[in-house]
Amino acid sequence: MSKAFTLALSLLSTPALADWQLNMNKGVTALSREIFDLHMLIFWICVVIGVAVFGVMFYSIFKFRKSKGAVAEHWHENTTVEVFWTVIPSIILIAMAVPATATLMDMYDTSEADVDIQITGYQWKWRYQYLDEDIDFFSNLSTPREEIINQSTKNSNYLLEVDNALVIPANKKVRFLVTANDVIHSWWVPHFAVKKDAIPGFINEAWVKVEEPGVYRGQCTELCGKDHGFMPVVVEVKSEADYAQWVADQKAMKLAMADEASKEFSMDELIAKGEGVYQGACAGCHQPNGQGIPGAFPAITGSSIATGAIGAHVDIIVNGKSGTAMQAFKEQLSAVDIAAVVTYQRNALGNTVGDMVQPSAIQK
C-alpha cells in the first residue's frame, strides 16, 4: 500500500522543470567555448558525410529495386573510386586533428595559477583544500533523503546541491590538484569543460578561469561504488571582493569551532547533534535506521563496537578501518561532531549503552 502510494506520489511530482536540452553546454570559460566549437565542427563534418553516404544509399534503395525492374550491373571494383574515398577522409581527419591538438595544449598548460586548490574524492563526497589559505572542508550532497525516496517534491537542484560549495574567484586562473582517498572518482563541471579523474596515489592537474560569477553544478563521473550518483560538485564563482570576504569568514568560523570543542556538552545535546551527523556521514552505508546492508556494510544496532568499549568506538570513527569502506573521519568531522555521533550511536538506533564522550576527549 505504502509502496503504491510512494509510486503514485512520484508520478505526481514529476518535475515541471524537465527540459529538452539537446546539445552540450557552451560553458563559461574561453576553453569551454573552444571545446564546444570543436564539438560542433566534428559534428557538422559527420552530418555532411552522413547526408552524402545515406543519400546515395537511400537513392539506391528507391531507385534500384527489383520490383521496379532494376537489373543488377556487374562491376565490383574501381581502384580510382576506392583510393578517392580512402584519401579524402584521411585529409579531413588531419584537418580536424590540428585544432584539436591546439586546444589540448591549452588545456594542459596549468602554469602560473593564482589560486591552488586540492580536490580529493572520497566515497561519496569531495574535499576541498585551499593550499595558500588555511581552508579545508568537505562537500556533501544536501538533497534530503525524502526527496530521493519520493516522499517529498524534488527541488530544482535535486541531486546537484551540496552543503559546502567550492568557492573560487572570478577572472583568476585557478589550478585544481585532483586526487582521491579510496577509489577512483572523476571531478566534472560541464560549464568549465573540466573533467579529471581523481586517482588514489596520483595528483592530476586541471585549471579554470571563469569570467562571470555564478553557481555551476556537476557530478562525479567515474563509478565509485554505491552512492556514485549522489556526489555532486557545486562551484560558486565569486567576484574578487566577495571571495576575499568569504576567505576571511572561513577563518573566523574555524576559530569559533576550535572554541566550541573545549566546551562541556550534556548527553541530550550530544545525541541531538549526533543524529544530524549520523544521517549526513554514516547513514549512506550503515542506513538511516542503523541496520546496515548485510554482507556489505555492518549494522550499528547491536554492533560489538557501538556497544563495546567507548575508546575503540571513537578510534574506528577517527581512524577508520583500513582495507574496508570505513573511512577515517578525523579530517571530515570536528571533535564536536565525532563526540556527538559516537554518543548518538551508543544511545540510539536501538543501542542503550548509557555512556557518552566529550569533544575534549577526542584525540585527533
Place this chain on the structure above:
Amino acid sequence: MATVDVDLPHVKDEDPHHHGPAKGFGRWLYTTNHKDIGSMYLIFSLSMFMIGGIMALIIRAELFQPGLQLVEPNFFNQMTTMHGLIMVFGAVMPAFVGLANWMIPIQIGAPDMALPRMNNWSFWILPFAFLILLSSLFMPGGAPNFGWTFYAPLSTTYAPESVTFFIFGVHIMGASSIMGAINIIATILNMRAPGMTLMKMPLFVWTWLITAFLLIAVMPVLAGVVTMMLMDIHFGTSFFNAAGGGDPVLFQHVFWFFGHPEVYIMILPAFGIISEIIPTFARKRLFGYSSMVYAVASIALLSFVVWAHHMFTVGMPLVGEVFFMFATMLIAVPTGVKVFNWVATMFRGSMTFETPMLFAIAFVVLFTIGGFSGLMLAIAPADFQYHDTYFVVAHFHYVLVPGAIFSIMAATYYWLPKWTGHQLNETMGKLHFWLSFVGVNVTFFPMHFVGLAGMPRRIPDYALQFADFNSMASVGAFIFGFSQLVFIYNVIQNVRAGEKATAQVWEGAQGLEWTIPSPAPYHTFSTPPKVD
C-alpha cells in the same frame, strides 16, 4: 567473394560410416558435430541475451523517473555490471562463435571443424562460467557491482566477496574463447576445399579468421589482469594498490589493451555477415572484395594501438593524448571504406528487402551513426566533455545493439532456412524488424542528448532536467525488449514448421552453403567440393 562453380559431390548420406545424430541428451553432451555445437552456442547466447535483457529492463525501469523507486543503488550497480558482462561475454561473443561453427566449415567446404572434441569442450565450459557468475547474485554482499570494466581499486580492495567467483568465471570464459579461436584458425587454414584460396573465401570467413587472431592475442591479457586482481585481493600484492606502491591506472591500461580489440571482436564478424547479405539481396557482387579484406585487417591492427582513448581523463601526458587521438581517428578511414563499399554494392543493383536485408540496411545506417559518435569521442579535448556520460552509452549501444546484435539477427534470418529447411515467415520477420528498429532508436537516440546535457553514466538517479529523455529511453527499451519475444517465436516456429526451403533459399545467394540441401544434412562435404 568467390564465384563458386562447384562439382557437387554426393551430398546425401550414402556413406555407411556416417551416422545421424545420437538420441537423447547424450547427443548434445557428447557431440563433436559442428552443427550441433553451433546450435548450442546460439541457444546459449539467446538465453543469455534474455537474462542480460531483463537486467537492462530493471535498469531502465529504475531510470524511468528521477528518484529511487524500484531498486537500491547497490543493486542497480550489480545490474549494470552483470548486464554488461553477460551481453558482451554471454550473448554477443557466443552468438558469433555459434555462427562460425555452423557456417565456416560449410562455407569453405570442410566436413567439420579441425578440432571437434575441443569444440565440444569449449562450448560446455561456458554454461558453468555463467552459472558461477550468475550465482554471485545470491551471495552475501551481492554480485559484482563495479561495472563491466571493473576498475581497480573499486574491484579489488572495495569489492564484494563475490569478486573471486567473477574472476574464476572470467578465466573459464577466456579459456573457452581461446579454444574456439584456435579451432577456427586451424579450420580455416587447413581445411579449405581445393581451389578455395584465401582471397576467394567468403567475407564472413575472412572476418572470423582475423577476429580469431585478435581473440588469441587479447584473451590472455584479460586473464592476466584478473589474475593480478586475484593476487591483490588474496595474496597481498599491490599491482593496483597505490598505498602498496602499485598503480590503479596500470589496471586501466592492461584492461583496455584487452578491451579495445575486444570491441572489434564483437564487430568484425558482423562486418562479415553484412558483406554476405547485402550482395545477396542486391543481386550484385560485393564491391571491393579485396579492399574489404584489407580494411578489416587494418582495423584489427589499429585496435592494438588505440586503447588509451578510453582513458583521456586519467591524466596522461600530452603526447600520449595526441598519439591516441590520431591513432583513433585513423580507424575511421578503413571503417569508412567498408561503409562506402556496402553502399556501392547496393548502387545499380537489383534490390529486394527480405527480413535479413532489412536488418543489414539498418545495420549500415545505425552502425554508421555509432561510428560518427565514435569519431567525435576520438577528439580528445571534446572527449573531456563526453567521457563517462550517456553520450558514451549511446555510442557503444549504437555499435553493439543495432550493430553487433542486428547483424546476429540478420545472420539468423539469413541462414535459418538452411538450418531448418523451412522458409522464413516474412510477415513475422518484418514485424520483428520494425518493432526492434523503432525500439532501438527510441531507447538509444535520446541518450545522446542527455549525455551532451551532462548526465553521467552508471547512476541510479538523476537531476530533473534529464527526466523527459530518460522516460522516453525507458519506453523504447521495453518496446525493444518485448519485441524479442517475436524473434524467439519466429525461430521456434521456423524450426517446427514452414514452407519447404530450396537449396538456394535466396535468389541472389552465392557460396558453398547454398549448394547443399536445406536443411543441411548432419554431415556435409565429406568429400570436398572443387572450387574454381
